[in-house]
Amino acid sequence: GESVGLHLPTLSVQEGDNSIINCAYSNSASDYFIWYKQESGKGPQFIIDIRSNMDKRQGQRVTVLLNKTVKHLSLQIAATQPGDSAVYFCAENMYSGGGADGLTFGKGTHLIIQP
């Protein structure tokens, strides 16, 4: 079946630098995408989402970019802080018209912030 994947399992950045986490998806029917952050011992935490009718959305220190042509999703984190250290997952939801299909998650990227 189709799935969402991530390009890198681990990303190490210096504190204060910007981070970019990438995600590739294969399901062209997906219309809703979400980024989650999961810290050790906790459940995933919603960061930001984007619908397929948009190509960019900004939040507080985070920006999600969606390129439907190449089926690519990215999460940009500005001025990374130690608290940003976590595993980041992209997820897609496909609404098939017949009902909800649940979220399909990528494998995750472990973001490490170097002091």
Add this chain to the structure above:
Amino acid sequence: KAGVTQTPRYLIKTRGQQVTLSCSPISGHRSVSWYQQTPGQGLQFLFEYFSETQRNKGNFPGRFSGRQFSNSRSEMNVSTLELGDSALYLCASSLDLISQGTEAFFGQGTRLTVV
């Protein structure tokens, strides 16, 4: 307001036994989804319940089942446990179906170990 509550947090069971996990969603949320998280397979969708009805099911065997009560609380059951069922089971609640683009809030999960 209180977040998503999952009980128990940790569980150890023997192969062949069955287990029931519980999830209390955020007050007012009508959708509850369940996910299995393992190091090898990542986060995988199990099922989503809305207004006491299962709206969709992931690619898991029939040993995995669930239900939702009138107060939106949900339980999932795994029968005839196998070693491979060892995982973190996560519950997520949302106001509406996730396919409608509503934010999903995750609980901390139940860590199930099958020995």
